[in-house]
Amino acid sequence: MSTESVFGRVHLGHVVIETRKFTDWHRFGAEGVGLHADTLDADTMRFRLDDHRCRFLLQRGPAEDVTAVGWHVDDHAAFERILARVRDRGVPLREGTAEQADLRGVERLWRFPGPKGITQEIYTGPRLAAEPPLLRTGGFVTGQDGMGHIALTSTRPAQLRGYYATLFDARLTDYIDETISGVKLKIRFLRVNRRHHSIAVAATRGLRLDPIRTRVQHLNVQVADLDDMTRSYQRVKELGFRMALSVGQHTNDRELSYYAVTPSGFEWEVGWNPIVIDETTWEPSTHRGISIWGHTPVGQTVVDKLAQFKQAAASLTRQEQTVPALSGKGIPDD
Numbered sequence: 001m002s003t004e005s006v007f008g009r010v011h012l013g014h015v016v017i018e019t020r021k022f023t024d025w026h027r028f029g030a031e032g033v034g035l036h037a038d039t040l041d042a043d044t045m046r047f048r049l050d051d052h053r054c055r056f057l058l059q060r061g062p063a064e065d066v067t068a069v070g071w072h073v074d075d076h077a078a079f080e081r082i083l084a085r086v087r088d089r090g091v092p093l094r095e096g097t098a099e100q101a102d103l104r105g106v107e108r109l110w111r112f113p114g115p116k117g118i119t120q121e122i123y124t125g126p127r128l129a130a131e132p133p134l135l136r137t138g139g140f141v142t143g144q145d146g147m148g149h150i151a152l153t154s155t156r157p158a159q160l161r162g163y164y165a166t167l168f169d170a171r172l173t174d175y176i177d178e179t180i181s182g183v184k185l186k187i188r189f190l191r192v193n194r195r196h197h198s199i200a201v202a203a204t205r206g207l208r209l210d211p212i213r214t215r216v217q218h219l220n221v222q223v224a225d226l227d228d229m230t231r232s233y234q235r236v237k238e239l240g241f242r243m244a245l246s247v248g249q250h251t252n253d254r255e256l257s258y259y260a261v262t263p264s265g266f267e268w269e270v271g272w273n274p275i276v277i278d279e280t281t282w283e284p285s286t287h288r289g290i291s292i293w294g295h296t297p298v299g300q301t302v303v304d305k306l307a308q309f310k311q312a313a314a315s316l317t318r319q320e321q322t323v324p325a326l327s328g329k330g331i332p333d334d
Helices: 022-033 076-088 098-104 157-168 226-238 302-315
Strands: 010-019 036-041 044-048 056-060 065-073 106-112 119-126 149-153 171-180 183-191 199-204 218-223 243-250 256-261 267-272 286-288 291-294
Touching: 010 022, 010 119, 010 149, 022 036, 022 044, 022 056, 022 226, 022 256, 022 267, 065 076, 065 106, 076 106, 076 119, 076 157, 098 106, 098 119, 157 183, 157 199, 218 226, 226 243, 226 256, 226 267
Parallel strands: 010 056, 065 119, 149 199, 171 286, 218 267
Antiparallel strands: 010 065, 036 044, 044 056, 106 119, 149 218, 171 183, 183 199, 243 256, 243 291, 256 267
């Protein structure tokens, strides 16, 4: 099995979303957040953040959820190491079709199972668009740190951490302990490059509950300027989309951000100016509470809370998908 580290050579590259709400998603993504939108046909739409042809691929279907996450691998040597890790552990592995690669705007694409039923995709050679994106912002921060992060809720957080450590040599950045509506949460932040985190995993302490219907709790993109964040916040509100959390600043990565509810029901964080990790000095620590200030819940009704309680109770009877061959027994907390 391949043991040479691929840390720093992997970056969050694209996200695939299944939805029937194309009109609402266009309004949310293009008019609200400020992304470049390309409608390919009645069943396919793409959002761009930068010169890559695709950062978010929306395909028609009933899930109203993220179905796949794509990871850009810098070079073929690291790519082959990751493929070997999957193959050597007996996990099903499929090469993406030419059509799948073209839709994502990439050259070399392979796909395999991931936690919570989210297909993981690795690729090399992102294809660039002929024209610069038409954005309603000054730009998004992507480049060598990837395009943002994904956040998951889990009843098996050690297994998720083990999965990404096995696959990408992910490192623990830090923890946050938080209590929300009387429920104690521990959130683990994992990095695969110098971005503070590309994956966040939130878990309840005590009973293994998952109060979130969707596979992802939120997606994050990072804008280049503070004004871009505040203006997109105003646009999203004026378009009538619900805010989940008002503007605030996180305790651990110091990012200023807000959270809006997407047409599919999971949340979308737009952030600005998180810290960048210095690998020579960084040590994991635990922070109390997710925010230094702000991030106040917005407009949550009693019906919303009851739906979360119902979802949490239902999660007690389900076995969460963890891909044991890649996550092993998981990594216990330090």
